[in-house]
Amino acid sequence: MKNKEVMETLRKNLIVSCQALEDEPLHSSFIMGRMALAAKEGGAIGIRANTVADITEIKKTVNLPVIGIIKKEYPDSEVYITPTMDEIDALVQSGAEIIALDATLRMRPKAAELNEFFKTVKEKYPKQLFMADISTVEEAENAEKLKFDFIGTTLHGYTENTKNQNIADNDFKFLKDVLNSITVPVIAEGKIDTPEKAKRVLELGVFCVVVGGAITRPQLITKAFSEKIKEV
Numbered sequence: 001m002k003n004k005e006v007m008e009t010l011r012k013n014l015i016v017s018c019q020a021l022e023d024e025p026l027h028s029s030f031i032m033g034r035m036a037l038a039a040k041e042g043g044a045i046g047i048r049a050n051t052v053a054d055i056t057e058i059k060k061t062v063n064l065p066v067i068g069i070i071k072k073e074y075p076d077s078e079v080y081i082t083p084t085m086d087e088i089d090a091l092v093q094s095g096a097e098i099i100a101l102d103a104t105l106r107m108r109p110k111a112a113e114l115n116e117f118f119k120t121v122k123e124k125y126p127k128q129l130f131m132a133d134i135s136t137v138e139e140a141e142n143a144e145k146l147k148f149d150f151i152g153t154t155l156h157g158y159t160e161n162t163k164n165q166n167i168a169d170n171d172f173k174f175l176k177d178v179l180n181s182i183t184v185p186v187i188a189e190g191k192i193d194t195p196e197k198a199k200r201v202l203e204l205g206v207f208c209v210v211v212g213g214a215i216t217r218p219q220l221i222t223k224a225f226s227e228k229i230k231e232v
């Protein structure tokens with residue numbers, strides 16, 4: 001699929017994140033492939049996935065554009081979503097239409113800084129689409145300057161600066177601030193856990209929306225039920 005086609009396909013649509021880490025009950029590339037198929041049957045137009053193994057299985061199972069990431073922890077950095085060139089190289093090989101990476105201003109492994117790192121990435125892979133996973137408006141503005149193709153709110157609430165914050169707070173105030181600050185397509189991602197929230201972020205003007213756990217992490221879905229009934 002050409003980049004222009006990918007953009008057109010995803011516009012105003014739903015992407016489902018199909019991820020299960022090693023310590024999760026559904027950890028299995030086969031299962032992630034079936035999750036992607038279920039997502040497609042339900043109307044998803046794209047898939048977000050972690051690891052080359054999962055992406056390969058998903059691409060065998062459904063013909064949908066993929067946002068690929070590799071989550072990898074390094075001892076010298078808090079950055080874990082596609083932190084280094086090793087993960088970028090592997091994702092390019094996997095054929096992921098879009099590669100997402102941590103675009104916070106935190107130090108990357110081996111004391112690398114985002115701006116220098118991403119310049120090198122773009123020089124190496126000028127035709128690849130990239131998504132910036134950010135947590136603050138400042139990071140969104142920086143990612144726009146770096147010429148990322150998409151900016152996602154993925155890490156809002158997951159960094160030291162933003163912990164305890166939720167994208168839906170104050171009728172999506174953070175998201176509105178991001179949308180007012182940049183012109184690059186914004187992808188709403190992270191804790192969009194109801195169909196109503198997905199609709200609301202599209203009304204506010206995001207390019208498309210990614211939903212993960214609320215669709216593909218049954219242990220979290222179950223927890224929401226089991227905790228609710230305890231209120232009785």
Ligand SMILES: CC(=O)N[C@H](C=O)[C@@H](O)[C@H](O)[C@H](O)COP(=O)(O)O
Nearest residue numbers: 017154158190191192211212213214
């Ligand atoms: C913070 C982080 O590591 N987020 C990850 C990024 O890929 C995934 O674990 C999330 O499931 C994904 O962003 C979708 O979000 P939610 O599952 O809340 O709909």
